[in-house]
Amino acid sequence: xxxxxxxxxxxxxxxxxxxxxxxxxxxxxxxxxxxxxxxxxxxxxxxxxxxxxxxxxxxxxxxxxxxxxxxxxxxxxxxxxxxxxxxxxxxxxxxxxxxxxxxxxxxxxxxxxxxxxxxxxxxxxxxxxxxxxxxxxxxxxxxxxxxxxxxxxxxxxxxxxxxxxxxxxxxxxxxxxxxxxxxxxxxxxxxxxxxxxxxxxxxxxxxxxxxxxxxxxxxxxxxxxxxxxxxxxxxxxxxxxxxxxxxxxxxxxxxxxxxxxxxxxxxxxxxxxxxxxxxxxxxxxxxxxxxxxxxxxxxxxxxxxxxxxxxxxxxxxxxxxxxxxxxxxxxxxxxxxxxxxxxxxxxxxxxxxxxxxxxxxxxxxxxxxxxxxxxxxxxxxxxxxxxxxxxxxxxxxxxxxxxxxxxxxxxxx
Amino acid sequence: xxxxxxxxxxxxxxxxxxxxxxxxxxxxxxxxxxxxxxxxxxxxxxxxxxxxxxxxxxxxxxxxxxxxxxxxxxxxxxxxxxxxxxxxxxxxxxxxxxxxxxxxxxxxxxxxxxxxxxxxxxxxxxxxxxxxxxxxxxxxxxxxxxxxxxxxxxxxxxxxxxxxxxxxxxxxxxxxxxxxxxxxxxxxxxxxxxxxxxxxxxxxxxxxxxxxxxxxxxxxxxxxxxxxxxxxxxxxxxxxxxxxxxxxxxxxxxxxxxxxxxxxxxxxxxxxxxxxxxxxxxxxxxxxxxxxxxxxxxxxxxxxxxxxxxxxxxxxxxxxxxxxxxxxxxxxxxxxxxxxxxxxxxxxxxxxxxxxxxxxxxxxxxxxxxxxxxxxxxxxxxxxxxxxxxxxxxxxxxxxxxxxxxxxxxxxxxxxxxxxxxxxxxxxxxxxxxxxxxxxxxxxxxxxxxxxxxxxxxxxxxxxxxxxxxxxxxxxxxxxxxxxxxxxxxxxxxxxxxxxxxxxxxxxxxxxxxxxxxxxxxxxxxxxxxxxxxxxxxxxxxxxxxxxxxxxxxxxxxx
Numbered sequence: 018x019x020x021x022x023x024x025x026x027x028x029x030x031x032x033x034x035x036x037x038x039x040x041x042x043x044x045x046x047x048x049x050x051x052x053x054x055x056x057x058x059x060x061x062x063x064x065x066x067x068x069x070x071x072x073x074x075x076x077x078x079x080x081x082x083x084x085x086x087x088x089x090x091x092x093x094x095x096x097x098x099x100x101x102x103x104x105x106x107x108x109x110x111x112x113x114x115x116x117x118x119x120x121x122x123x124x125x126x127x128x129x130x131x132x133x134x135x136x137x138x139x140x141x142x143x144x145x146x147x148x149x150x151x152x153x154x155x156x157x158x159x160x161x162x163x164x165x166x167x168x169x170x171x172x173x174x175x176x177x178x179x180x181x182x183x184x185x186x187x188x189x190x191x192x193x194x195x196x197x198x199x200x201x202x203x204x205x206x207x208x209x210x211x212x213x214x215x216x217x218x219x220x221x222x223x224x225x226x227x228x229x230x231x232x233x234x235x236x237x238x239x240x241x242x243x244x245x246x247x248x249x250x251x252x253x254x255x256x257x258x259x260x261x262x263x264x265x266x267x268x269x270x271x272x273x274x275x276x277x278x279x280x281x282x283x284x285x286x287x288x289x290x291x292x293x294x295x296x297x298x299x300x301x302x303x304x305x306x307x308x309x310x311x312x313x314x315x316x317x318x319x320x321x322x323x324x325x326x327x328x329x330x331x332x333x334x335x336x337x338x339x340x341x342x343x344x345x346x347x348x349x350x351x352x353x354x355x356x357x358x359x360x361x362x363x364x365x366x367x368x369x370x371x372x373x374x375x376x377x378x379x380x381x382x383x384x385x386x387x388x389x390x391x392x393x394x395x396x397x398x399x400x401x402x403x404x405x406x407x408x409x410x411x412x413x414x415x416x417x418x419x420x421x422x423x424x425x426x427x428x429x430x
Numbered sequence: 431x432x433x434x435x436x437x438x439x440x441x442x443x444x445x446x447x448x449x450x451x452x453x454x455x456x457x458x459x460x461x462x463x464x465x466x467x468x469x470x471x472x473x474x475x476x477x478x479x480x481x482x483x484x485x486x487x488x489x490x491x492x493x494x495x496x497x498x499x500x501x502x503x504x505x506x507x508x509x510x511x512x513x514x515x516x517x518x519x520x521x522x523x524x525x526x527x528x529x530x531x532x533x534x535x536x537x538x539x540x541x542x543x544x545x546x547x548x549x550x551x552x553x554x555x556x557x558x559x560x561x562x563x564x565x566x567x568x569x570x571x572x573x574x575x576x577x578x579x580x581x582x583x584x585x586x587x588x589x590x591x592x593x594x595x596x597x598x599x600x601x602x603x604x605x606x607x608x609x610x611x612x613x614x615x616x617x618x619x620x621x622x623x624x625x626x627x628x629x630x631x632x633x634x635x636x637x638x639x640x641x642x643x644x645x646x647x648x649x650x651x652x653x654x655x656x657x658x659x660x661x662x663x664x665x666x667x668x669x670x671x672x673x674x675x676x677x678x679x680x681x682x683x684x685x686x687x688x689x690x691x692x693x694x695x696x697x698x699x700x701x702x703x704x705x706x707x708x709x710x711x712x713x714x715x716x717x718x719x720x721x722x723x724x725x726x727x728x729x730x731x732x733x734x735x736x737x738x739x740x741x742x743x744x745x746x747x748x749x750x751x752x753x754x755x756x757x758x759x760x761x762x763x764x765x766x767x768x769x770x771x772x773x774x775x776x777x778x779x780x781x782x783x784x785x786x787x788x789x790x791x792x793x794x795x796x797x798x799x800x801x802x803x804x805x806x807x808x809x810x811x812x813x814x815x816x817x818x819x820x821x822x823x824x825x826x827x828x829x830x831x832x833x834x835x836x837x838x839x840x841x842x843x844x845x846x847x848x849x850x851x852x853x854x855x856x857x858x859x860x861x862x863x864x865x866x867x868x869x870x871x872x873x874x875x876x877x878x879x880x881x882x883x884x885x886x887x888x889x890x891x892x893x894x895x896x897x898x899x900x901x902x903x904x905x906x907x908x909x910x911x912x913x914x915x916x917x918x919x920x921x922x923x924x925x926x927x928x929x930x931x932x933x934x935x936x937x938x939x940x941x942x943x944x945x946x947x948x949x950x951x952x953x954x955x956x957x958x959x960x961x962x963x964x965x966x967x968x969x970x971x972x973x974x975x976x977x978x979x980x981x982x983x984x985x986x987x988x989x
Contacts, residue, residue, distance in 0.1 A: 326747035327739040354775025360810035
């Protein structure tokens with residue numbers, strides 16, 4: 018038996034929360050599964066958090082997501098008398114009257130147990146206590162209602178005092194080695210508590226900087242974002258790179274993007290493409306941007322061997338999944354039959370939406386208008402687009418095939 | 431296929447009525463006829479938007495009639511000079527005075543007059559010859575001289591048609607210079623494979639007459655062929671000249687390009703030394719070979735503009751024969767069929783059809799490889815209605831696929847034409863049957879079953895009833911959702927029986943299950959169909975067939 022939990026649970030906690038860089042999250046998950054089979058109520062609660070989604074652990078672990086199984090595990094944890102399970106059940110929606118009636122521990126008892134472990138230095142418990150204050154679970158835990166207070170001011174004082182307690186506990190959790198403790202701490206600083214505590218965004222950056230200095234992978238990413246927004250591209254890139262190397266999946270795209278644009282690092286399309294590829298294979302939801310960027314790399318043959326089929330597949334996937342449509346690239350794929358069957362009508366639907374100075378796009382539009390491809394023939398409009406596509410040498414050649422009549426009408430020579 | 435709108439024949443003034451009208455106008459209106467004639471000429475041109483009906487060459491030879499104007503001027507000038515001389519001779523006093531004043535010049539008047547008349551006659555003869563007897567025209571002679579064996583040339587009609595057709599299909603026009611893929615039509619004709627040099631001539635001529643300074647420009651394009659002969663065409667402007675040079679650069683890229691009278695020009699035209707001529711020809715052939723290689727690579731790239739979709743759904747544009755070879759070899763190594771498909775970006779044409787897709791199911795063990803090539807529907811993204819399929823051995827599969835990668839379609843003799851039926855294919859019925867409708871036969875007890883499910887799973891002989899049931903329950907209205915339960919005679923693979931099902935996409939039966947039974951018969955393939963609203967009904971039929979429990983075929987209608 019460990020100091021605070023069973024041996025297996027304590028080892029699992031280390032792998033899943035405290036030592037992310039070791040890359041042993043899967044082992045931690047398996048240990049929790051074994052402990053659950055042995056009826057460990059704390060393990061039930063922790064395994065539930067794993068399967069609720071990456072935001073409850075760390076995206077780099079790539080644990081399977083199954084909310085229904087998570088709810089079931091959480092119920093077992095509460096019924097098994099786990100103090101952390103009882104407290105965390107307030108946050109995941111499994112707690113109902115029926116469960117509240119049969120649970121062996123009251124919220125206050127659970128809170129006291131967890132608080133005791135937190136005071137003795139257990140980081141997860143420190144985070145749970147901090148989050149109880151941050152999320153405002155304390156009135157329910159303490160059984161307080163409006164009737165317990167004389168006035169609204171008293172209520173406000175009570176809430177202000179308790180919300181503020183999260184700061185200390187979350188800092189202690191962060192310092193003790195649980196990186197996710199700092200997420201709500203930064204949120205607390207950035208947003209404050211409406212009408213009670215004012216926001217202090219500068220302190221949020223301090224949290225990120227502290228996390229990055231401690232070597233937490235996700236904090237490299239968070240702090241990198243802050244520095245990027247401040248225009249410190251070089252420092253930001255260094256952090257993205259370190260985050261990516263430590264396995265933080267959200268950093269792959271930004272590391273690649275920095276390499277592609279040469280922001281804070283010399284341009285290197287090959288490494289950019291590698292990072293985009295990693296981002297696409299990573300356990301994250303937002304893959305539209307890496308798909309689009311890698312699609313463009315494949316189309317242009319930048320950093321990868323030119324492959325129109327892969328380019329079109331990625332660009333179309335990104336668009337179909339809600340990402341921004343890369344209008345020129347998709348239009349060019351359809352217009353030239355690159356990576357997909359030639360379809361001028363579809364090409365036109367993309368190209369006509371181009372509202373920036375895209376010379377190759379204008380050239381394609383010129384060709385389509387002048388030859389009536391996917392759109393009724395309109396030589397005047399086509400010539401206008403050819404003239405706008407001044408940077409494309411072929412546009413100048415095309416213009417030679419048309420002339421303006423005495424009456425100002427453009428006709429084919 | 432009929433064109434959507436039959437091209438209307440527009441009225442225009444045909445040869446020689448146009449000339450008759452122009453002459454009549456000149457007679458009636460004299461000098462004022464010129465703008466009217468120009469207007470008529472313009473209208474005539476507009477009425478023939480696809481080029482002159484008579485052809486570019488004939489139009490050009492007939493256009494030489496304008497030479498009659500010059501002929502008339504020479505004849506009139508010459509006649510006037512003779513008349514003046516004769517009149518002077520009839521008046522001795524006047525003749526003496528002129529002899530004194532003009533001395534030798536007086537005796538030149540009849541000579542010049544006679545010369546002008548001769549020139550006039552020659553011009554008239556040439557104009558009339560070119561216009562009325564095209565066989566003897568300068569243009570026809572020019573074309574003949576460009577052919578490899580001028581003495582064996584075809585009739586002039588065919589000669590002109592050869593040039594006209596090329597210009598009509600591929601012509602780029604820069605003023606009066608037409609550049610096709612094989613021929614260049616200017617004042618003379620050049621055969622592009624013979625062109626060794628193209629030179630532009632742009633000269634400014636200044637003439638001072640009294641206080642006036644007259645500036646004229648010469649714009650000419652000089653084409654030098656492999657026999658050092660030159661074909662010269664005059665153009666109207668610098669722009670036309672530049673455009674003509676650009677056009678010729680595209681069509682004869684291996685030729686030498688430069689400026690008239692430059693060193694390149696002198697070297698090409700005036701070199702008498704055999705060694706130098708040989709070196710020039712060798713340099714040309716090397717440039718041409720390089721160009722041909724580049725064109726060939728470009729063609730190959732275009733043909734290879736295809737998307738290879740692999741069984742796992744991944745795609746690639748970088749298709750090499752090694753990749754295809756591996757896919758064909760995989761089934762033998764892994765023991766399972768590997769379906770893949772090749773979709774060209776721009777559908778191929780061949781064998782009288784246009785094709786948009788090749789699907790291949792590489793055979794396992796003794797099984798042959800099945801190849802299906804789908805005809806293009808004519809609308810991007812819309813599946814084709816017909817396809818051709820054939821089970822081929824490894825060697826033939828390789829030939830077909832290698833050809834497809836080069837944009838070539840195999841001869842379709844021996845291939846089975848299929849027609850789309852929902853998401854599956856069925857053999858097309860070439861001849862409607864007249865004999866009374868018969869119910870479909872029962873499946874064969876001794877023939878093995880094979881299951882093919884839609885998507886990329888391919889065919890398998892290793893399955894149970896549970897797999898069939900699961901696949902049937904998963905049928906939906908999405909693309910490639912179908913199930914085929916097939917039997918083939920182990921001793922004769924041409925004999926088969928199958929039951930298949932898909933959900934109807936559209937029409938009155940949309941959403942219902944279409945079950946079909948097909949089999950080979952001595953009279954050819956036959957197919958029966960029955961629509962069912964519920965998957966349970968489908969399951970019952972498939973179960974009866976699979977377990978040989980006596981399939982109730984009473985509700986199936988032959989189609």
